[in-house]
Amino acid sequence: MSDFWIVERTASTWETTALRDRLTASGAQVELVPWDTLVPRCTPMGLRRVDQPDDVPRVALVRAEVFTRNTGTDLSTVHEWLDLLELGGTRLVNGSTPRRRCRNKVTQAAILAAAGIPVPETRAVRTAAEVDACLADWGEIVLKPVHGYASIDVVQLRAGGRGAPAGSLLGMREDTVLWGLLEHYGVLCAQKFVPNRRRDLRVIVLGDTIAAAFYHVSTAPDGSVRHFLYPYEWAPVTVTGALRGIVQDAMSALCLDVGALDIVESDDGPVVIEVNSDVSSWRPAEKSPYDLTPDGITARFADVLGDLLNQTSVRHRTSAQQRPSAQHRAPRQEGGAR
Known part of the structure; x- marks a missing residue:
């Protein structure tokens, strides 16, 4: 084994x-x-x-x-x-x-909100009318695939687009894009847009440790941190007690051992945009000014996995000790249901 x-x-x-x-x-x-x-x-x-x-x-x-x-x-x-x-x-x-x-963005937001963690207002939408209702309530929204990743097919919409038909807040181009997304995915995650001050915050968590934290700072004219033509830059973050509490509460609510959080600093404080259940890339942060571990992110990750292995070994030993031997098992009753 x-x-x-x-x-x-x-x-x-x-x-x-x-x-x-x-x-x-x-x-x-x-x-x-x-x-x-x-x-x-x-x-x-x-x-x-x-x-x-x-x-x-x-x-x-x-x-x-x-x-x-x-x-x-x-x-x-x-x-x-x-x-x-x-x-x-x-x-x-x-x-x-x-x-x-x-991995389900609607389910994740619901779990975090129920735990009292600040997240954008979130709905599942299946029709243009439901997206219209989000625009009416929130003014500006972000649409994304329910099981999306890497910001693929994420679009930002604002109420009152050009060429919007009477009674609709969707412009002609927006309506066309929305039709294509709904045709492909069937259902989308809609969230109220939270301004990002031209940056967002990435926090890598391994076990009970914040292993790394840094800003993604936009270099794009529109302030986007996901613009292919204007790669973001990194900047250091001061991990406050409030930020640490939100991160730990989010990990606990989702029952994760490791994860990476995307957070936006709103006027009302940090808002968790997404918790990723994978820590797939950390080489750029390893033993950099953004690495908050004493021996490196890889070493901390290995320690967390080692702890899980030890817990598993203890559980297996306990299970074996509690399992009755053949001579101590209760005899099977004859007759009746089998």
Whole structure:
């Protein structure tokens, strides 16, 4: 049995290799496992390797590209196979259910709001009329895919676009774009726009530690931090007690072991735009002024995984100790339902 699987879909990155090397140096057995080499099995239960069906990891870290480069199957199927991995006895980093909830932007916002964490007002929209209602209530909105990533198909709309027909707040071009998005996705996440002061805040959390924090500062004329022609710049952040509390509460509400938060500083204080259930890239921050760990982000990540491995080992030992031996099992009653 391997101590760790790091499951990936594309070629290994610097982060994957660095994390493997750090874990291996601590004496752990680590396997880099391509997603397409895994198959679901009923007997024995689990998600197993084609070439090594008896190898079951104690802890598995599933990299972001397993979800973002998903082809040929519905995303829900990926989550269901991860359920099977957990049911087979593996401790999945972040857990299958928390990951599923986190990747749905509407569900995530609902969970965070219920926990008292500041998030943009959020609705699921399926029609132009529902988007019109959001524009009427909020004036300016952001539309995004419910299971989106990397800001793909994210659009910002303002009420009263050019050529809007009577009774509608959607301009002619906006209505066309919206039709295309709804035709493709069926349902979208609509959020009230929160001004970003030409910057947003990224916080990387590993276990109970804020491992890195930095601003993405816009260089674009429109203040966007996601403009391909105007890459953002980094700037340092002072982590206040209030910010730390919001970050920790968000991670706790979503039941995540690790994560990366995108936060905007509004006039009323920090607003959590999104919590990512993957920490996919940290090389630029490693041992930089933005790295808040004593020994580096990779080392802290490895420590968190090591803690999960130790917890898993304790649970397995406790389960074995509590399992009755054959001579102490209660005898089966004869007759009756079986």
